[in-house]
Amino acid sequence: MGNRRLVVVHPPDEEGARQATIGMARRAVRSREELAGFLRENELSDDVNDPNLIEWRGGGSRTWGKSSTGPSDSASWSRWATAILMASGLLMAGVLFAIIGARDAWEALTYVGRIAGASFFAISFIALTAAVTVAADYILRRRLKFSAAVTLLAVLTVLATNLLLLFIQGVGREYTHWFVLWLGLTLWSGWALWELLHRQRVWGNMPQRKKFAVALSISALIAAANFSYTQIYKPYAAPIVITNSVKFGTPHLAAGGYIIQIPLTLHFENSGEWPAYIIAASYEVIGLKGGHARQDPRAVETWRQDIQQEKLDLNAYADPHAIPQPIIHELIVQPAYVYMEPGDSFTEERVIEIPAKNFNVIQAHSKVIAMRMDRASMTGEPGDWKEFSWKKGKAPSWVMENAEAPNDSDYVEYHIPLKYSNEILNLTRNTRYLTLWWVLGKNKEYVFKLVDNVALDGEEKTKRKTSERLRDRDRYGVVNIDSGLVQVLVASQR
Structure with missing residues (x-):
């Protein structure tokens, strides 16, 4: 030859x-x-x-290892221990990734998240297939043609996936009990990789190594691009856009001139690209009473106190005795499973009745608190979210400070558990709660304010930096949208 x-x-x-x-x-x-x-x-x-x-070398064509299928000496015990450890790690990884894939493939909040779930199914299939080939190669001693490639691919995939899960957990700076499993599988993957490449030298024995390396590199690039798109770019590509508006109709006298009736129209619309939970929607009506405009202009120096109190509407002839008084505050939508798809809208009509002689000007504004449905979902029963101050006690002092209300004010608290948009985050992040306080005031000292917060359970009681609160709210796409004040003159009706 x-x-x-x-x-x-x-x-x-x-x-x-x-x-x-x-x-x-x-x-x-x-x-x-x-x-x-x-x-x-x-x-x-x-x-x-x-x-x-x-x-x-070291024996002729009749010199081979023992053909028994059970351990009989130290070499057999070592081979069986290696086989069991290798197959067990692949089986555990395959089952775990199948569970993650199943939950995301059917329950993820976005289409991309469901594609990621299907990817975990693929990883699970590779790991379970490799577990079968390990059983055939090591235990039954029936070497399959592509067993080395399948096993090496599975180990590398499990290693990369667990490193990614550890990275996600590290970036979030949070500890969950799943961390031990990610770390254990990562250490197992390192051992398995050393066993395959160093002791068994499967890379040198593998046919078509170049094609294997190219396929593995392409798969890694696709996985990295998918992670960057779904976990980094996509969540922040387009903000939630909820528009709301308030409009007064023409006031008119009723009840023999003792009551003024004012039509009020409230309009809400999801004009963005994302479906959104409407956590709460409310409107407030405020009356201004007092004298007419001053005859003499105010000095600039008199505005100092106004500016310190955040009164930035500086009018030289403003009546300093015009006192705003809350009249109505209605929670049109309270926390429940209420959501709006892009393009959805709804309108509410109200008729406001006030004493004819009490106010000169009536103001109104509406407020919406919304959360993107692709960032998180609410869980539990709405009836379990609600608690009342007269049964629970005082709210955290920072809440009343934010609402500019007395510390012993009445309120209604909604404590809503949130579930993340995909199973990867659910396993690498601790559960957070969206807490909403509807502050009412005390006695006749009306306040009518909505205060919201996203935090770990119990953390809502502690005053945090504004930047931290905004960061957590932004993570879930929670927004506050105020319509701005509109007003109507009612003094001319008398």
Whole structure:
């Protein structure tokens, strides 16, 4: 044979396998049949007894590891321990990723999240397939043609996936009990990779290594791009847009001139690209009473106190005795499973009745608190979210400070558990709650304010920096939208 290459079969190792080399190609073989197959793959004669073809070292063609399927010596025990540990890690990873994939494929809040769930299914399939090949190779000693490639691919995939989960958990700076599992599987993957590449040298024995490396690199790039798109770019690409408006109708006298009736129209619309939960929607009516405009202008120095009190409407002839008084505050939508798809809208009509002689000007504004449905979902029963101050006690002092209300004010509190948009975040983040306080005031000292907060359970009681509160609200796409004040003159009706 003019193209004949020298074949060297090395002594058996502690596991009973013999390394066979043909030029730069190397493979661990455990029988004459496997050696013959290796020869045929390299276009050589499969005659394992040809002395001109094969150089035997450490024993001839009859010297092989023991063929028993149970442990009988230290080498067999080592082989069985390796097989059990390898298969157990792959089986555990396969089951775990199947659970994550199943939850996201059917329950993720976005289409991209469901695609990610399908990807976890694919990873699970690779890991479980590799577990079967390990059982065939190590335990039954029936080496499959692509077992080395499948096992190596599975180990690399499990390693990369768990490193990604550890990275996500580290970025969030939060500890969950799943962290131990991610870390354990990462350490197992490192051991399995060392076992395959160093001890068994599967890379040197693997056919079509270049194609395998290219396919693995492309898969890694796709996974990295998918992660960057779904976890970084997509959540912040387009903000939630909820528009709301308030409009007064023409006031008119009723009840013999003692009552003024004012039509009020409230309009809400989701004009953005994302569906949104309407956590709360409310409107407030405020009356201004007092004298008419001053005859003499105010000095600039008198505005100092106004500015310190955040009164920025500086009018030289403003009546300093015009006192705003809350009249009505209605929670049109209270926390429940109420949502608006893009383009959805609803309108509310109200008729405001006030005493004819009490006010000169009536003002109104509406407020919406919304949350993007692709960032998180609310869980539990709405009836379990609600608590009352007269049954619970005082609210956190920072809430009343924010609402500019007395510390012993009445309020209604809604404490809503949130579920993340995908199972990866649910396993690497602690549960957060959206808490809403509807502050009412005390006695006749009306306040009517909505204060919201997103935090870990119990953390809502502590005053945090504004930047931290805004960061957590932005993480879930929670927004506050105020219509701005509109007003109508009612003094002319008297």
